[in-house]
Structure formats: C-alpha cells, structure tokens
Amino acid sequence: MCGIIGLHLRNPDLHPHLGGLLTGMLCEMANRGSDSAGVAVYGDPTWSPADTACVSVLESTPDLEAAVTAELGCAVSVSDLGDTRLVTADATAEALRDAVAAADPTALIAGFGYDVAVLKGVGHPRALADSWGLANAQGWQGVGHTRMATESAVNAAGAHPYAVGQDQCLVHNGSFANHATIRRELRAAGVHFDSENDTEVGARFVADQLAGGRDVETALKELCATFDGFYTLLVSNRDSFAVVRDAIACKPAVIAETADWVAMASEYRALSGLPGVERARIWEPEPEVVYAWSR
Template sequence: MCGIVGLHLRTPDLYPRLGELLTGMLCEMGDRGSDSAGVAVYGDPDWSPPGRGCVSVADLGTGVAEDATQVAAAVGTELGGDVDGVAVGASYVLSAEVDSEALLSAVRAAYPQAIIAGFGSDIAVLKGVGHPRALTDGWGLAGARGWQGVGHTRMATESAVTPAGCHPYAVGPEQCMVHNGSFANHATIRRTLRADGVLFDSENDTEVGARFIAKLLAEGRDVESALKELCAVFDGFYTLLVSNRDSFAVVRDAIACKPAVIAETGDWVAMASEYRALAALPGVDQARIWEPEPEVVYAWQR
C-alpha cells in the first residue's frame, strides 16, 4: 500500500502555493506509506532556475555528505563550466547553463555511484528514507513554487528501503512516474529492456514501468499511447501518475482495485489515492470529482 498525489495548477495566482498545497496532500497520505517519500516539483525558480539544465541527486554514492558548493565545483570541473548547487535536505539540486543531459553526464563522471533522482529543465526531484512529514520539513517543501507537483509515500513490499528504491522515478528528461500497486511481470520486462541497453538503478518494479514509458517517449510516442502500451504489456494491479513539464496523466489497471480519485476545477487538476488528500485544496467544494475508469488514460496539457 502506497500513496500517490499530484497537483497541476492552471492559474499563476496559485503558483506561490504549490509547495504548501503539495505538502498537505503528501503528508495526508503518510499512513499509506511511512518508510520513504518523494516529490517532483516543476517550476521552482530556486531549485530549477528557468533556462538552465538541472539534475537532482538523491545520494552521491560516496558514503559521506558533502557541501553543495563542493559538489557543484566537482561537477563543474567535469563539465568545464560553472555549476550552481543547492542542498535540499540530503539531496542536491544542480543547475548550469547547458543542456540537462550534458550536466547529467558531468554529474556521473564526478560521482559514478550517484543515485540520480531526476533531470531536465524546470524540474527538481527530492526523495529519501523516512516519514513524509520529516522529509517535507527537511526539504522546506512548503515554501516551493511552481505549476505542478507529484508526490509519493511508500510502503516497501518488494525492494529495499533506500534512496534508489524511492519514488518518483524520473528517468527521462522532465519526466516523472509514481505508482501504487505491483507489476507481476516486471522481471521479464526488465530483462528485455536491459537487452536493449536500458540501465537500472534498483530492483524496484516501478522503475521498470518508468523506464518502459521513458523509452517509448524517447521513440516519439505521446504519453497517452505510451500508457496504453504499458497497460497492454504489464500484468498486475496499479494506479500510475506520469508527468512531464507540460503534462499530467493518470491510468489504472483493468480491474482498478488500487484506489484513485481525481478532482478538477478551472484553477487546478489534482489526483490522489484518497479524497482526504484533496480536501484542503482551494475551491474543492466546487470541483468535479470522480474515480478514474479502468485502463482509461486521463491527461491534461499545460
């Protein structure tokens, strides 16, 4: 049992409240999974400055904590240019005036064992082990700004409780996926993806789904057709939320046994595993609220 939340803001007047609203939603799902949590925040100008490539690092893989300035300097040496870095809790968010994939290559060169939490323009991904309330406090999430956020609280069932096993899985540029449920045939699909050259950071079944989607998107598919393909290939019980910097999509398996609720107003679209995570959103009393149908892809564009 895990908890999923997502919030897509349509009005700029609410952008300053993204972190506040996302924090309340995520912590409301804390009893659905209290061993780890994570968020993807789109559009915070301090964490992911506009026009810069960004990389989020959940763990350096060195066994020691380093000052964010030192981390940025080490990556800058590999990049051959200036890199800015901020520490957000135990995570690091790095940015530079280069393509995000060039920055990602420099991070991997400087820290070969690092767990990359996410990369791309306008995205910061934070995840860690611990209760969602403690993690969000440590990140200062309530002060974050932006137009979209995705979150997950985890109750581990099939892989280790480590930063590599936390959601979101943000394995493509600006992409993010969170998942409640389990994929029964993930080992078979992982072997197929590895044979195609796809690399993995964990044994988590969610990572298999995220990399499957990322591969299809890289091949030119849109998110709706990619999610329909996932429904055709993956066995199991699941609710998924997939986002990039401009879109937000939800799908459930054919039986739809994992809970989900969507709410929509003119100012925002939100989803969560349970309604109580939506109850404090502004104007929710006027929202259209429904449970997503099995294998129907619900998607919104910015």
C-alpha cells in the same frame, strides 16, 4: 499500500502556493506509507531556475560541486536538501547529467531536466516535507508519493518518483507481476537500470515509449497492454499530467478538476484542502482509461 498525489495548476495565481498545497496533500497520505517519500516539483525558481539545467542526485561524493565543475568546464551550484542534492548549471540537461555521472560514477541520478526538481528521502513524509522546505516551493505542477516498501530496500534510492527521462517522472501504487521479464527485454534493447525495483521498469518503459515519439496517452495504453499486476500510475512531464489504473482497478484513486487546477490522489482526503474543491468535478478513474491534461 503507498500513497500518490498530483497537482496540476491551471491558474498562474496559484503558482506561489504550489508547495503549500503539495505539503498538505503529501502529509494526508502519510499513513499509506511512512517509511520514505518523494516529490517532483515543476517550475520552482530556486530549485530549478528558468533556462538552467537541474540534476537531482542521491548518494553523491562530498566534493560533488568541484568535481562536476571540473568535468563540465563551467560554474556549477549544488544545494543540499537532505538525502537529495540539486545540481544546477548553465548547460544542457543532458550535458549536466553526463557530467554528474562522470564526476561521481557511484552517485544515483534521481531526476534531470530544465523544470523539475526531484526530492527523495527516508522518514515520515511530514518530517521530510519540513526538511525540504516544501511549503515554500512554487511552480505549476507537483507529484508526490508516500511509500510502504514491498519490492526493495527502504532507502532514498527506492523512494518514488522515478524520474528517468528529461523532465519526466512516474509514481506508482501497486505491483507489476511481470517486471522481471520486461526488464530483461528493455536491457536487451540497451536500456540502463539503476535498481531491481518494479516501479523503475514502468518508468523506463514509459520513457522509452516517449523517446520513440509516442505521446503520453499512447505510451500508457501500451503499458496497460504489456504489464500485468495491480497498479495506479501518475506520469508527468513539463507539459502533461496523466493517470491510469489497471484492468481491475483495485488500487484506490480519485481525480478532481476545476477551472483552476487538476488533482489526483489515492484518497479524497488528500484533495479536501484544495481551494474550491467544493465546486470540483470529482470522480474515480475507470480501469485502463488514460486521463491526461496538458499545459
């Protein structure tokens, strides 16, 4: 099962309402996966302030703020949001990520960049959304996932999104059949992994493609040519939002588009509360066709 949602806002007047819209979408997908959930929110002024680096951290030491401050050599702020802690600082995203890793080598970095905050947790999606205060979030884009675990343990680390590149994330409904082979190939090329989860392989593959200079459409076409299995994927970064399904397209997905927004979900009911949806163009994405939008 598992449920995917994504919302890309074209109309700036809707930016203050991003969190409320995402909350409704996420909760509609709760019965597709109620053991854990996660979201990636782009542009919230509290979680990822403008011109400030933000790192999302799981399983971190209680004195993380002091440890990262000492490592980085400048002031650091840490916000606790359930299983996730958001670390922000006036630094480069890479420097802050590296300082967190050095300050607490056992911590798991769940996302990093300048615009994205990644929140993950174990429990029912509605309870998690309430605990995060998701309804109050703002921004121009959000991605979410409700998980029914099949490939790895039920913990916050195994929840989606998988955000392994700067301001990038991926959510996945389905299963990659040849993930072990691709993981070995990526490891041999020097790519680091945090888990044995098949979704992380897809995320690392896409991040590696983007780091090599490919755009998201080319990266996802290469993924379709390389990965076997059944999947619907949503990949986002600070400027783009893209959806692709496997060649058989057995995992459900629906896309809706208006002048004000683009949205996708595993089922239409997650889109039914969006403003102006009655006027939207609505369709089911075709197999192995990459649908992408840019800011």
